[in-house]
Amino acid sequence: MAKIAYFQCPTGISGDMCLGALVHAGVPLDYLKEKLELLGIGAEYELKSEPVRRQGQLATKVSVNLTQHNSDDHEHHHHSSTTRHLSQIEAIILQAKLPQQVEIRSLAIFRKLAEAEADVHGMTVEEVHFHEVGATDAIVDIVGTCLGLDWLNIEQFYCSTLPTGGGTVWAAHGQLPVPAPAVLKLFEIGKVPVYSNGIERELVTPTGAAIAVTLAQSFGEPPALSIQTIGLGAGSQDLPIPNILRLWVGEQHPSLDSDIFSTVNTEIQTITETISVLQTQIDDLSPQVIAYTFELLFQAGAIDVFSQPITMKKSRLGVLLTVICHPEHRQVCEAILFRETTTLGIRHTLQNRSILKRDIQTVETQYGAVRVKVGFSGKKITNVQPEYEDCAKLAKQHKVSWLEVHRLALQSWYGLP
Known part of the structure; x- marks a missing residue:
C-alpha cells in the first residue's frame, strides 16, 4: 500500500513549518543534520528544534539560524542576503550524493522556484538571482523537507487549499503585496485553489509554495487513508488561529480499494x-x-x-x-x-x-414570478430549488397550497407543461 502524506495548511506553508511537522512526525533531527552536512554548507547555519505552543496546542518549531549572515525576521522567514544562481544550488545538491529521491525532489523544487522568479522578473531561469529563496536557510528548508519525506517513505503527497494571506511584506526588491509575486506565479503554475482566511499576514512563502506545487499530486480535501502519524509544525508567531501546519501520514486502507468507492464521483467542483x-x-x-x-x-x-x-x-x-x-x-x-x-x-x-456555485434565476408560473436557486459543479447542474418566500407569498395571494406553487415553479424551470 502506498505511503501517503497530506499537508493541511490552515495558516499557510513555509519551509521551516514543513521541517517542524516532519520532526514532530518522527523524523530524527540528528538524521537531518547528518544528511544536510553532505551539502557542504554546515558552517553557515545551525539547525535547532524545540517544542512550542500555539493557541495552547503543542507543536514543533524548527529554526535555521544563520551563523555568517543576518536574516530578516518575518513570520515565515524571508531569507538572508546571500544570493546564488540556480546552477550553483544544483551543484551543491548534486555533489552531496543524497538519496536519489531526495536529490530528484530537491532539484525539481528549486527549478520550479526559478521558473516562477524568472517569469516575475522577465528573465531566463539561468539569470535568476535567488535573493530570498537561494540563501542558506532556503536550501536547508527544501532539502531537509525532501529528506524527511524520504525518511518516512512517502510515495504520494497531497496538500490542502492554501490561504492567500494579505497586507505587505519586505523583500530584497522592497515592500511587496501579499501573496508575493513569486508565490502568486506558483499558484498559477500549479493551479492551486486558494482562499482568504481573513488573516492579513504573509502565510505562504515562496519556499513553501514551491514545495507544495512541485510535490503535491493534487490540492483540496485529504485522500482516503488510514492515519498513522500526525506531525505539527509551528510557524514563528501567534495568529488568530493556531499557526500550525498539520502533516497527516498514513496508508491507503485496503477496504478503500473495493468497487463501491470507484462509483463515487469525487470530481465535484466547489x-x-x-x-x-x-x-x-x-x-x-x-x-x-x-x-x-x-x-x-x-x-x-x-x-x-x-x-x-x-x-x-x-x-x-x-x-x-x-x-x-x-x-x-x-x-x-x-x-x-x-x-x-x-x-x-x-x-x-x-x-x-x-460551497457550490449558485445562480438565481426567475421563472413565470400562472400565479406569478418565482425565483429559483440553481447549484452548479462546474457546468453541471446539481440542484434546483424555488425560493421559499416567493412560493409562500404567491400561495397566500391566490389561496392555493405552497406545494402547488413550488411544483409549478419547478415545472416551468424544467420546461414541462
Missing part, C-alpha cells in the same frame, strides 16, 4: 470560503426574544442562524445559539448577541466551508 462561527449557551431567555434576535442577525448579514436544545450545568434546560457569517460581519453579529440576549460570553472561530 468554492472554498472562510466563515466566522459564533456560539453562545443561554438558559434564561424568552423564546420570543430569541426569535427577534434571529431577525436582527439576518438583517446584519448572517448567513445562517439556528438554535439547539441543550442541558446545561445544574441540569438547566437551555439553547445553544449558533451564528454563521462572513468574517467582516462578525463584530456586528457579536454586538447584537450581547445587546439582545442575556449571554455573558461568545465563542468565535474561523472555519473553511466548501
Whole structure:
C-alpha cells in the first residue's frame, strides 16, 4: 500500500513549518543534520528544534539560524542576503550524493522556484538571482523537507487549499503585496485553489509554495487513508488561529480499494470560503426574544442562524445559539448577541466551508414570478430549488397550497407543461 502524506495548511506553508511537522512526525533531527552536512554548507547555519505552543496546542518549531549572515525576521522567514544562481544550488545538491529521491525532489523544487522568479522578473531561469529563496536557510528548508519525506517513505503527497494571506511584506526588491509575486506565479503554475482566511499576514512563502506545487499530486480535501502519524509544525508567531501546519501520514486502507468507492464521483467542483462561527449557551431567555434576535442577525448579514436544545450545568434546560457569517460581519453579529440576549460570553472561530456555485434565476408560473436557486459543479447542474418566500407569498395571494406553487415553479424551470 502506498505511503501517503497530506499537508493541511490552515495558516499557510513555509519551509521551516514543513521541517517542524516532519520532526514532530518522527523524523530524527540528528538524521537531518547528518544528511544536510553532505551539502557542504554546515558552517553557515545551525539547525535547532524545540517544542512550542500555539493557541495552547503543542507543536514543533524548527529554526535555521544563520551563523555568517543576518536574516530578516518575518513570520515565515524571508531569507538572508546571500544570493546564488540556480546552477550553483544544483551543484551543491548534486555533489552531496543524497538519496536519489531526495536529490530528484530537491532539484525539481528549486527549478520550479526559478521558473516562477524568472517569469516575475522577465528573465531566463539561468539569470535568476535567488535573493530570498537561494540563501542558506532556503536550501536547508527544501532539502531537509525532501529528506524527511524520504525518511518516512512517502510515495504520494497531497496538500490542502492554501490561504492567500494579505497586507505587505519586505523583500530584497522592497515592500511587496501579499501573496508575493513569486508565490502568486506558483499558484498559477500549479493551479492551486486558494482562499482568504481573513488573516492579513504573509502565510505562504515562496519556499513553501514551491514545495507544495512541485510535490503535491493534487490540492483540496485529504485522500482516503488510514492515519498513522500526525506531525505539527509551528510557524514563528501567534495568529488568530493556531499557526500550525498539520502533516497527516498514513496508508491507503485496503477496504478503500473495493468497487463501491470507484462509483463515487469525487470530481465535484466547489468554492472554498472562510466563515466566522459564533456560539453562545443561554438558559434564561424568552423564546420570543430569541426569535427577534434571529431577525436582527439576518438583517446584519448572517448567513445562517439556528438554535439547539441543550442541558446545561445544574441540569438547566437551555439553547445553544449558533451564528454563521462572513468574517467582516462578525463584530456586528457579536454586538447584537450581547445587546439582545442575556449571554455573558461568545465563542468565535474561523472555519473553511466548501460551497457550490449558485445562480438565481426567475421563472413565470400562472400565479406569478418565482425565483429559483440553481447549484452548479462546474457546468453541471446539481440542484434546483424555488425560493421559499416567493412560493409562500404567491400561495397566500391566490389561496392555493405552497406545494402547488413550488411544483409549478419547478415545472416551468424544467420546461414541462
